[in-house]
Amino acid sequence: MAGTAGTHGIAPHVGDLAERLQDRLEHVLGNSQRVRDLQRLSGGASRETWSFVADSGQGRQPLKLILRRDPPTEPRPEQMRREAVALQAARRHGVPGPDLVDWSDHSAALGAPYLLMTFVPGETIARRILRDQRFAQAREMLTAQLGRAAAMIHEVRDEEVGQLPTVGMLECLRSRYETTKIARPVLEVAFQWLEDNPPPPVGQTRLVHGDFRLGNVIVNERGLAAVLDWELVHRGDPMEDLGYLCIRAWRFGGRKPVAGVGEFSTLFDAYAEVSGVRPDPEVVYWWQVAGTLSWGIGCLVQANRHFSGATRSVELAAIGRRVAEQEHDLLRMVNSRKPTRSH
Amino acid sequence: MLHTFPDAAEIVTAVREFLEREVMPRTAGRLSFHARVAANLLITLEREMQLGAETEARYAHLLHSLGVGDETELAEQIRTRQIAGTDPRVVTALDTITRDRLRVSNPVYLADEIDDDPRQVNCDNGQHGEEAQHARR
Numbered sequence: 057m058a059g060t061a062g063t064h065g066i067a068p069h070v071g072d073l074a075e076r077l078q079d080r081l082e083h084v085l086g087n088s089q090r091v092r093d094l095q096r097l098s099g100g101a102s103r104e105t106w107s108f109v110a111d112s113g114q115g116r117q118p119l120k121l122i123l124r125r126d127p128p129t130e131p132r133p134e135q136m137r138r139e140a141v142a143l144q145a146a147r148r149h150g151v152p153g154p155d156l157v158d159w160s161d162h163s164a165a166l167g168a169p170y171l172l173m174t175f176v177p178g179e180t181i182a183r184r185i186l187r188d189q190r191f192a193q194a195r196e197m198l199t200a201q202l203g204r205a206a207a208m209i210h211e212v213r214d215e216e217v218g219q220l221p222t223v224g225m226l227e228c229l230r231s232r233y234e235t236t237k238i239a240r241p242v243l244e245v246a247f248q249w250l251e252d253n254p255p256p257p258v259g260q261t262r263l264v265h266g267d268f269r270l271g272n273v274i275v276n277e278r279g280l281a282a283v284l285d286w287e288l289v290h291r292g293d294p295m296e297d298l299g300y301l302c303i304r305a306w307r308f309g310g311r312k313p314v315a316g317v318g319e320f321s322t323l324f325d326a327y328a329e330v331s332g333v334r335p336d337p338e339v340v341y342w343w344q345v346a347g348t349l350s351w352g353i354g355c356l357v358q359a360n361r362h363f364s365g366a367t368r369s370v371e372l373a374a375i376g377r378r379v380a381e382q383e384h385d386l387l388r389m390v391n392s393r394k395p396t397r398s399h
Numbered sequence: 400m401l402h403t404f405p406d407a408a409e410i411v412t413a414v415r416e417f418l419e420r421e422v423m424p425r426t427a428g429r430l431s432f433h434a435r436v437a438a439n440l441l442i443t444l445e446r447e448m449q450l451g452a453e454t455e456a457r458y459a460h461l462l463h464s465l466g467v468g469d470e471t472e473l474a475e476q477i478r479t480r481q482i483a484g485t486d487p488r489v490v491t492a493l494d495t496i497t498r499d500r501l502r503v504s505n506p507v508y509l510a511d512e513i514d515d516d517p518r519q520v521n522c523d524n525g526q527h528g529e530e531a532q533h534a535r536r
Contacts, residue, residue, distance in 0.1 A: 239474035242493050245484035248477060302515060313515040320517040337517035344515070370437050377443060377504035384497045384508065391490055392516055 070094055073166065077108065077123070080165045084158045084172075087112050103127075103287075107175060120175035121157060126168040133161035135287065136169035138220060142263065142289040143171070145216040149208040152201075153282040178276035180284070182308040185275045186316050194279045199318025201280035202273075202301065203326030209283070210294035210331060212263035222261055222291045225346055226250060233353045236360045242383035246349045249390040255339040258293040266290055268297040269306040270315050298323065298335055299343020304385050305351050345389050352382030408448050415441035446503045454499040461492040 074091040081089040094108040106123040126132055140159040147153050154173035161169045185191050185198075226247070233243060266288030274282035300306070301323075302314050310316015314323045320337065328334040359376035361367045400406060405413065418438040423431055465488060467473045473489075476482040482489055501508050 239471040241470055241474040241477055241489075242497060244474045244477040245489070245493065248480070248484040302517075304511070304513075304515065307513070307515075311513060313513060313517070324517075337519065341516060341518050370433055370440065374436050374440050377440075377500075380497050380500040380504060381508050383493075384501055384511075387490070387494050387497060388511065389516075390484075391494075 070096075073106070074108070076166050077110075080158065080172075081110050085110070085112070087114070092118075102130075122154065122173045122175050123166070123170055124173070125166060125170040128163070128167045131163055131168045133169045136171065137161040138217075138289055139286040140171055141217050142212070142220075142286045143173075145212045145263070146209050146283065146286075148216075149211050151205050151208045151283050152280050153284070176274050176282040178274035178281040180271065180274055182270035182306075182316070185270060186308055186310045190277060191275060194275050194277055195317045197279040198275065199312075199314050199322040200326035202268075202315060202318075203298075203323040204330045205280060205283055206265075206268060206294070206297050206301070207327045207330035209265050209268075209297065210262040214291075217263060217289075220263070220289065220291045223266075225292070225296070225350075229346070229350055229353055232357060236353075236356045238356055238360065240352075240356070240379065240383065242386055243349065243352060246345060246352075246386040246390060250342065250346055250349070253342065255293070255295070255336075255342045258295075261291040262294040264290055264292040264294055264296050266296070266300075268301050270308060271306070293339070293343070295335060295339045296343045296346070298327070299340045299345075300347035300350075302340070302344050303347045303351060305348070305382070341389075345386065348382050348385050348389065352379055352386065355379045355382065408445065411441050411444050411448070415445070443504050446506070450499075450503055454503065457499060458496055461496060465489065465492055 074094045077091045077094070078089055081091070089110045089112050092109045092111055094106060097105045097107055104123075104125045104127060106125070107120070108123070109118045109120050111118040126136065136159065140156060140161075143153060144156055147155065154176050156171060156173055158172040159170060160166070163169065179185055179188075179191070186195070230247065265283065265286065267285055268283070272283070272285040273280060274284065302320070307313070307316035312318050313320060320340075324335045324337075355375050355378050358372055359379070362369055362372035363376070415438050418434050418441070422434040423438070426434060462469065462473065465473060465482070467476065473482070477484050477489070484490075498509060
């Protein structure tokens with residue numbers, strides 16, 4: 057195919073962005089930089105992801121960098137600030153990830169709020185991580201690495217990240233569900249189960265990643281290389297991250313319960329190793345159900361974009377038939393015969 | 400039958416084959432992916448045409464047996480707790496309806512043997528996972 061710029065119809069803007077990046081990098085890194093190979097990577101509609109090489113041309117090693125930028129027409133500065141601050145705090149606590157070279161919640165420098173990060177080589181596509189021979193050893197180590205990384209994320213203190221929203225999960229889910237104006241009895245059954253079997257209130261809210269799963273991490277031959285996509289970070293019950301990691305959708309067809317690659321005992325042991333506290337399986341299970349419900353509602357919302365006429369798309373239309381998958385999981389999970397602790 | 404040669408099912412199959420054999424191999428990236436999605440939707444339609452009558456009949460019967468006119472009404476009754484979500488008749492009906500949907504849209508999804516329930520009876524004495532299972536046997 058011809059250059060990616062032509063494919064996305066943004067040719068005039070690529071040169072402009074490259075120039076602004078050069079200016080910004082000179083300011084940040086202290087010497088003049090040439091931006092080479094600027095290209096937009098495929099990805100979601102809400103954020104732009106670009107890769108490029110910054111070359112100072114003085115015999116120094118060129119720097120491969122990633123730019124994550126809001127669309128200039130839809131800046132979300134507060135969100136970008138949250139992401140930057142959370143990523144930096146997580147890195148300080150040892151969570152694997154890119155380093156933040158620069159960021160801004162203003163549009164002056166690069167046309168929109170952005171994060172500029174080091175490039176971390178590896179794979180993000182879950183099916184490849186689960187199936188390629190290349191990652192056979194990584195798969196053995198990944199469950200424990202994910203457990204330890206989650207515990208490190210949950211160590212981040214309030215003062216490190218400033219004001220973050222605390223999300224009331226059921227209220228949030230109910231509100232999202234109601235925007236679709238679609239009635240699904242199985243989702244109501246799940247809401248009822250979650251309301252009737254609540255976990256004990258969490259003593260101290262923690263930093264929660266909010267989208268902790270395969271697809272949002274980079275894996276190399278040695279295992280977990282980076283935790284990405286901090287857009288949904290908030291304060292809450294840390295078990296949300298563990299439950300979410302273990303929903304069926306995020307197994308991507310893998311045969312083991314944790315991210316398709318590992319056992320609960322491995323995950324919980326690794327988590328306890330770092331945090332000093334062993335996760336309560338009852339609480340994790342509640343968050344697995346909540347996470348499944350959340351993903352089901354997400355599919356409803358996506359499909360509804362097609363049916364409302366907002367974005368006609370064969371892909372979005374197809375998602376409508378997939379809600380039954382999460383409904384099937386929900387019915388299975390809330391009707392499981394294993395005992396639930398009575399409250 | 401009035402509309403034949405080809406009938407509806409044969410039209411669906413012909414269009415699906417066109418997408419799979421001609422469009423997908425000759426396109427790339429997003430377009431190829433969307434052609435795959437479209438072909439999969441037609442496969443769903445093929446299954447719906449085969450199983451539709453049987454599953455629609457069962458669906459109508461189940462809703463009727465629960466005393467509701469449609470799913471919206473059922474959802475409302477569960478939401479307002481006029482019907483308990485744990486009522487065995489509701490559970491069975493919704494399970495059957497959901498399975499019938501998946502038989503049409505994604506039958507392989509019904510093969511779900513993975514145990515993804517971390518709760519065990521004796522977790523607090525330090526035993527967990529497979530070790531606890533073996534200890535009880």
